Amino acid sequence: MIQQIRQFTDNVNFTRAVIVTVAAVLPVLVLSKLGYFETGFTVAIGAFLTYPADIPSNIVHRARGLLAATVVVMGSTVAVNLLHPLPWLFYPLITVLVFFLSMISVYGQRATMIAFSGLLAIALGTGHIHVGMEIVEYAGLILGGSLFYVVLSLTFNFLSPHRYTELTVAECLKLTAKYMKLRGDLWNADADRASIVEKQLHLQVEINTIHENLREVLFRNRTVAGNSNRSRKMLLLFISLMEILELALSTSFDHSQLHQKFGSHSKVLSTYQNLAYNLASTLKRVGKSIENGKKYIAKHDLIADLAALEKAITDYEQLLGPEAAAEGVYMLKNMMHYAEKQIEKIKIIERAFTQNITFKELSKTRDKDLDKFLTPENYPLRALRDNLSFSSTIFRHSLRLAITIALGFVVGALFPLQNVYWILLTIVVIMRPGYGLTKQRSYQRIIGTVTGAIIAFAFLHFVHEPVIIGTLTIVCMLLGFTFTAINYRIGATFVTIYVVFLYALLTPDISHVIQYRIIDTAVGAVLAFVGNYLFWPSWEFMNLPVFIKKSIEANRDYLAQISQYYNEKGSVTVGYRLARKNAFIELGNLMSSYQRMAQEPKSKQKQQQQVYKLAVLNHTLLSSLASLGTYTQSHKTYQASEAFNVVVTTVIRNLDHAITLLNLGVQAQEALQAQNEELAMRFTELKNIRAKELREIHLTDDQEFKLKMEEAHLVIEQLVWLNSISEKIVKATKQLELSK
Template identity: 65%
Template sequence: MIQKVRNFTDSTNFSNALKVTLASAIPVLLFSYTGNFQIGFNIALGAFLTYPSDIPSNRKHRINGILVAALIVAGNNLVVNLLYPQPWILYPAMAAMIFFFSMISVYGQRATQVSFSALLSICLAFGHIHEGWEMLQYSGLMLVGGLFYLLISLTFNYIRPHRYIELQVAECLRLTSKYMKLRGDLWKIDSPREKIIEKQLYLQVELNTIHENLREILIRNRTHSNGTSDQTRKLTLVFISLLEILELALSTSFDHSKLHQKFADHPKVLATYQNLAYNLASTLKAIFKSLENHKKYVPKHSLLKDLEALENVILAYEQELGKEKASEGVWMLSNMLHYAEKQIEKIKIVERAFMPNFNSNDYRGRDKNLDKLMTPQYYPWSTFRENLSFSSTIFRHSLRLTATIMIAFLLGSLFPFQNVYWILLTIVVIMRPGYGLTKERSFHRIIGTVAGGLIAFAILLVVHNHIIIGALAITSMILGFTFTSINYKVGATFVTIYVVFVYGIITPNINDVIQYRILDTVVGAGLAFLANYFFWPSWEFMSQPIYIKKSIEANRDYLNEISLFYNNKGEVTTSYRIARKNAFIEVGNLMASFQRMSQEPKSKQKQVQQVYKLAVLNHTLLSSLASLGTYIQTHKTSKASEAFNVVVQTVTKNLNYAITFADLELSGTLAQSEPNEDLAMRFTELKNMRAKELKEAHLSEDDEYQLKMQEAQLVIEQLVWLTNLSESIVKAAKLLNQTK
């Protein structure tokens, strides 16, 4: 329990909650002591509204984001106060501001958080209307609050500059370990393989998010002062190794059914390998635990001994059956052994990074050109303009949010709600572009608000000391912000407790506060839920063709880069790495889209099985491409044959067909492709590669001969598999088009 509490308080969520709580509580406590509570409250409000824009990145972007948010928060408050006396100007201006600030989300995660701060500030401005000099003073104090939060944030970063990166790397270790554990589960004879593969696909979505976070904080930071520290170099090396471990795991697939059948009479062989597979995962998990808990890493598994045990059982198998009879089985087991050797090599690098006396200079060069993999951060007006159409999910969401808030204003003028701005805040906090998340957050918000209101009311019936209530309010605020991104229901409960406690200190009518807060929350959640269903809904089936198209395009581009590398040899190019990264991301995005669809009403889950099939096919295609690419990178290969290039062209052609079908716009415009007789001849040519090699005198040496045969076999198998997969993708995309 002590360790769990320690991990909780050491988490990024708790750290962020502590920052915003300190930035909000210090001004209130300080100015209340001098009798100027309102000044402290205004500063605290500015800090609270600026907080959402503080997302991890390099220092420059982080400071700029917080400063922009602070200025927007103060500016919005001033505009609302200036226009409030003229409602015929106020409401059109509010609609335009809400739409604009919602639309800036098209510029990415940081812009989305700044947008959230801006929308919150517009809503809260209606809770505190001022006139004359007071409105300028009030807005100025909010700006001070934003700047004070920036100071607090930079102080935290100075005290623990690397902790966020360490926790993100730890999370990456945990997820990669989980992925490796699932691969080990596949070796069970009765394992539910389809379910395990589905879990791996969902896990890929989580890994993509962590990878993007680490690229942002590690790679972009390399141009700044803390980007060149030993700790940052070490964590960058670990991140690169984890990417390679995942790619190698994805690129190496085994026919488990065939292997179980082949070694049914020799169960010790596969049991030994499965034990090694589990220990690979356990080693990464142990490193994760040591990093998370601030403990010295002590290896629990001897992977080299496990590898030696596998070598021994392979040798025993060969001796038992005889070299000739065991040749096929030994070849299969040798592939498994080779995979394990490569994984152990990479895991050992991660292990050494957390050992004493580790020198990151020994691995210099592995992180070169990483900055070229990052997407440049700029905000062209053209991006905003291109999204001003109903084909844009953000545009639909912006219209929906604007209309819903304006309806809330109308309801506020027709019915005697005490705090209309609470309804507005609930709408902004709950409403998301997707139906599923909005529905979930609506119910969680209502449950959390009711539970929090009842708990706070019960405590206030017993406790009347303002100091105790204030301490409980601060504690509730910390817990509320900590749990908001972990468990929204629990987070909403603590936030409600905090709000009720604050009102319990400043107003005697606490019963009314609780009743109105619950009522306003229910109304706001109801409006958000209904609006997402009826106002320009963005059902996932509407955007899935885009995700399908992008995933196929990314795989096609990755294949083309592999082909170029195989033909030209040399160093791995930046364009190759970018294509590989994009392929992983886009396949993950497609699976994330499928996840969102599964949360929508059954009537809106159109072609759900077909979409899932395409997601699995694209993931399998990526696995095959990664296998081919990894082999070419890690082996000295011969010159690419003409047959190889013809097959690659055919696979590319198939994927281009699939891309066109996935568009769902050109139905019936493409003729069905004829069987490629030349392709069949090329496969025959490829299969004859072994026979040709036998006639080459300079390959008489056994080791060199085996390497050539291994290359020929793997390349042939992957090309046949790629062709079959590309044809399956064409059929699936065509069927998706026909049933739209």
């Protein structure tokens, strides 16, 4: 229980909840003691409105984002109050302001949250209208609350500057361990491999998100704290995790074929699986040690596990004889090689937490290259201008939100609703670009509001002591802010409870007030749900071809970089690492789009099976590419043969063919058919190379020849597999286009 409580409180969501709760409660408590409750409440609103823009990142960008949110919140508040006396001007201009604030989302997550703060300020401002000099006073107090939150947040950051990074790295370790555990599950003879691959694809979305967060914090922060041993430890750990993930993805095998081949020698595969599980368990254990702030103590002897695998391979070779076991030994030694590399990376991580050393693994040259892996922090006006069309998902969402807010005003004017701003707040909070998430949050908001109201009223029926109610109001506020980011339904429940408790302290007619809150929340949720369905919806099937194309392009570029490295040798280039990063990201984006489509109405889930098939094929292709890329980096390789280059060219042309089909449709098929037939004929001849070389193995035991044989075996096997996958991608893309 203590451990669970500690894990709950020691995370970024709880920390942010503590900050906003203190920033909101402290002014109310202090100023109400001095007889200025209304003033304290207004200051609290300023803190509350700034809070959404407080997303974790490096200190400079975090401060800039919070200050920008402060300006937007105050500007939105002033605009609402100045325009309100002129209805003919107020409604059209506020609708336009909502649209343009929402359009800021084109500049990324930070801009999205700053815009969200502004939208909340507009919605809340319509319920707190002032005139004359009161506007200046009210805006000044909102500004004061915003700045108070900024100071408090940055102070918390200085008190514990590394905790967010450590917790995020710990989460990254656990997700990577989970991914590796799934890879280990594939080795069960009766494994549901389709289900495991689906879990891996969903997990890839989470891993991509956390990798992007870590790049922002670790790469951007290094200029400020990059020379500290602690920061370099986290940076080295993250880079090692990236390489471990690539190695995990590299172990791409036809498991059914391997179980057939080694069916009577299952000890070899079970020994490898045990090693895979222990690798995952070790990463998870490191993550827990970071999370709990305890010294890391190794549980598994990975070197002994590797030795056991090597012995199992030797026993297999002795049992069958060198010639009969040759092909199987090549396969098994290739598997062992990847395991060795993973252990090597994990040992670097273990050493970072068990030895008091300085970290010089990251050179200054590599440090400079890290900038290229970050999303650019520039905000050109062109990006906004380019998105002012119906082809932009953000434009559609912004227009949809603005019209739904306008409808909220209309409903509030036509019906005797007490607080129209609750309708607007519900619309702003619930409405998202995707139909599925909006629908989900609508249900969660209504259920949470009703549940919270029932719980609060039941409690107030028995308890009337203001001190107890006030204390529980603060506790529920803290839990509401914490759970909103974790579980929206539970968060909405606690938010409703603290709102009910707050009104219980302020007004005797609480049942009347809460009745209207439930009605207003339901009206806002229905408007958001209907608006997302009727007003220029961006159904995911319309966007999926773009994500499919980007994933194929990223894999193609990754293969091109691998080919370049294999031909030219030398050190791994920044271009290679960028191509690898983009391939992982685009696969995650494709799967994320597929997940959103799965939440939409069945009638809008067009070509779902075909899309999923392409996602799996791209995942398999990336796995094969990672395997080839890892091999070329970690082995001594010889001059690339003409066979290698011809097959790589074939695969790239197949992928280009699929991209062309997505761009032009099936009419591109005939133009490319003849070219593909010629390439297929050339590739058929190349498939005989491995068999010929294997037949010659008895001629010599020379070590160099063995290395060449191993290289020929792995590289050509991967090329055969790559070509097969690329052909399947072309076929699946063709079927996708034909089914439109």
